[in-house]
Each structure stands twice: as C-alpha cells, then as structure tokens.
Amino acid sequence: MKTTRKPLYTAEQRQRRDSSRWTLVQGILAPLQFLAFAVSVLLVLRFLLTGDGYTAATVSILVKTVFLFVIMVTGAIWEKVVFGQYLFAPAFFWEDVFSFAVIALHVAYLWALWTGAMGPVGQMLIALAAYATYVINAGQFLLKLRMARLDAAEGPMGRGVAA
8 A cells, every 4th residue: 555645845845956056066065975974984994993094084084074064054055945944844854853963973073083082092983973873864865865756756647746
C-alpha cells in the first residue's frame, strides 16, 4: 500500500528553488564540503593511529569547519528565498535542528583547539564526533534530495505538484 506524503515543495517554492542562484551555490558547496570532510577524516585517523600529522589534521578540520559555516549561512539564505524563513522551514525542520548539533560539535573542537583545554587526541576525538553528526546530517539532506526527485518523477499527474 502506497502512503501519501506531502510534497517537499509547493509549485511556487519549486520555482523559487529552481531560479535561485543559492541552489547552485549549495550544489557546489555540498560536494566540496564532503571532499574536505573525506580528506580530513583520513588525516585525523592517520594522526590518531600514528601520532604523525597533527598540523595537517588540524588544518583539514579548520578547512572543513569553514565549509560548514559557509554552507550553513548560504543554506539559510537559500531557505529564506525558497520558504520565506531563514531556518526551520517545515520541509527542512529536522535537518536544521540536526545541523545545529553538527555546528555545536565543530565549535567545541574550535574551543578545544583555541583554549588548549584538551590535548591533540581529545581534539581529534571531538572532530570525529563532529564528523559523525555531519554524516548523519548529510544523509538527511540526501534523503530530501531523493524525495524531491521522487516528487518530480510523479509530476503534475501524481500529486499535482512536482519537485
């Protein structure tokens, strides 16, 4: 039995999404952030396993964190353009909530690095926790992308609103 769910976008929201430059910005930043994440995970694990490469791992975490902050700000702008509010639009509410957990852990890493309150291993463990939440959050957004594509496949004859 097929369950009916509300389409991710109304026709007007879909039009705003498709015509917004912020959609392209998000489409470029997301894979770049993932690339920074993948490289950083390898460098962090290398440091944790060998004790070598602390500086490279630290720089990679900082690069990943910059991508996170930029994609969060531009994503909030995108959400304002498409849904009329900067954060917590109903269609992306839980993704935004979880994004704050991702940000909190990245900020905790920055705090640990800045204050020296935790040694290098503790810093790297915080980074890995931040990365674990990032993977979950990225999965949430990929599911929404899949939902939008399913909505588009159903087209105007399906629900009356394509994504």
